[in-house]
Amino acid sequence: MEKAILVLNAGSSSLKFSVFEVPDSGEMRARAVGQVEGLGTAPRLKVKDGDGQRVADVRWETTEVANHAQALDAIATLLRSRFEGQVLAGVGHRVVHGGADHSAPLLITAPVMEKLDTFVPLAPLHQPHNLAAIRALQQARPDLPQVACFDTAFHRSQEMVAQLYGLPYEYYERGIRRYGFHGLSYEYIAATLPSVAPEIAGGRVVVAHLGSGASMCAMHHGRSVGSSMGFTALDGLMMGTRPGNMDPGIVLYLLQQEGLSAKQIEDLLYKRSGLLGLSGIGNDMRVLEASDAPRARLAIDHFVYRISRELGGLAAVLGGVDALVFTAGIGENSAHIRQLVCRQAQWLGLELDADANERGDTRISRVGSRMSAWVVPTNEELMIARHTRALLGL
Numbered sequence: 001m002e003k004a005i006l007v008l009n010a011g012s013s014s015l016k017f018s019v020f021e022v023p024d025s026g027e028m029r030a031r032a033v034g035q036v037e038g039l040g041t042a043p044r045l046k047v048k049d050g051d052g053q054r055v056a057d058v059r060w061e062t063t064e065v066a067n068h069a070q071a072l073d074a075i076a077t078l079l080r081s082r083f084e085g086q087v088l089a090g091v092g093h094r095v096v097h098g099g100a101d102h103s104a105p106l107l108i109t110a111p112v113m114e115k116l117d118t119f120v121p122l123a124p125l126h127q128p129h130n131l132a133a134i135r136a137l138q139q140a141r142p143d144l145p146q147v148a149c150f151d152t153a154f155h156r157s158q159e160m161v162a163q164l165y166g167l168p169y170e171y172y173e174r175g176i177r178r179y180g181f182h183g184l185s186y187e188y189i190a191a192t193l194p195s196v197a198p199e200i201a202g203g204r205v206v207v208a209h210l211g212s213g214a215s216m217c218a219m220h221h222g223r224s225v226g227s228s229m230g231f232t233a234l235d236g237l238m239m240g241t242r243p244g245n246m247d248p249g250i251v252l253y254l255l256q257q258e259g260l261s262a263k264q265i266e267d268l269l270y271k272r273s274g275l276l277g278l279s280g281i282g283n284d285m286r287v288l289e290a291s292d293a294p295r296a297r298l299a300i301d302h303f304v305y306r307i308s309r310e311l312g313g314l315a316a317v318l319g320g321v322d323a324l325v326f327t328a329g330i331g332e333n334s335a336h337i338r339q340l341v342c343r344q345a346q347w348l349g350l351e352l353d354a355d356a357n358e359r360g361d362t363r364i365s366r367v368g369s370r371m372s373a374w375v376v377p378t379n380e381e382l383m384i385a386r387h388t389r390a391l392l393g394l
């Protein structure tokens with residue numbers, strides 16, 4: 001009987017999942033990819049097969065599928081009918097926060113759950129939902145081994161000096177430090193470079209993960225030495241709806257002078273800023289690129305400006321940079337953004353090959369360019385499946 005691994009990524013109103021078939025040897029293949037979205041408002045299940053063909057699109061009343069447990073139930077029913085004869089051997093979860101110590105995935109046990117609960121205050125918008133999905137599955141299938149894979153783990157290789165903030169030292173000891181996120185994406189890229197770009201895999205590489213969330217990571221020998229994201233996923237680059245790095249005095253001003261509540265500021269920083277806030281049009285880069293509105297252009301220019309500043313900073317951390325790698329929705333698909341970023345990086349010795357960039361080739365810099373540029377699609381789900389397989393010995 002074929003074995004399968006289920007990968008889950010639980011958000012506040014969504015539950016994304018992938019099913020990977022585990023062969024006796026060799027790489028796993030995704031057999032189904034889908035999500036339940038609109039939990040609490042208008043729940044809907046969408047599923048595609050491994051080739052991207054739609055296999056299900058179901059809408060429910062809010063009361064029918066109201067929480068993660070019910071969403072899991074709906075997913076399980078669908079998967080059972082679709083994958084008869086396959087046995088689910090384990091579940092891998094994307095868990096946003098692994099705290100200061102966890103540099104690797106963990107098999108879920110009661111003490112591990114207790115520990116992960118202590119990280120909820122560090123990521124209150126995400127961690128509770130990640131843990132809720134684990135608990136729901138523990139209830140429904142107590143026999144099923146589950147693995148937690150952390151977005152912070154890959155960055156634990158960073159030197160302490162890179163993880164500090166300039167606050168009194170006791171704040172560092174209390175956990176206020178630069179954790180960095182998107183670690184599963186960076187880890188996947190680090191694992192992929194030796195086969196797709198062997199000449200840079202052991203070098204000094206900056207990876208730009210540009211999706212709705214966006215960050216950059218400086219890697220040396222495939223290990224994280226610096227990250228644009230910090231204590232939370234608000235830091236660093238400007239993103240779809242988040243402002244990225246900004247003067248903390250702005251938060252004080254909003255609190256003290258404009259009388260905003262903490263909740264209002266949270267909403268402003270997580271949902272109303274970034275590309276959306278600057279453009280006034282939307283957070284989807286495709287929409288902004290197609291727009292003639294001056295503020296759409298301004299938002300794009302600022303997005304690129306911030307990437308360029310961060311690239312300069314991370315290049316300094318690395319003591320020079322051999323390669324820039326683009327990944328995630330914008331990085332993989334927007335030749336326009338890549339071209340603007342690469343033009344701004346000419347001072348680092350980057351010469352873009354415009355045709356290769358338009359085609360979306362793996363290597364998009366000219367032969368002989370002192371610094372090279374690459375497009376490498378990320379696959380966080382496969383990274384989670386690999387960890388789960390390794391930890392469970394499948």
Ligand code: ADP
Nearest residue numbers: 210211212213283284285286328329330333334
């Ligand atoms: P998430 O962080 O939600 O996983 P993705 O990595 O899928 O995000 O990236 C989503 C973003 O990618 C979208 O908001 C969209 O702006 C951008 N994107 C996708 N395709 C294109 C494209 N062809 N051109 C420009 N931007 C794109």
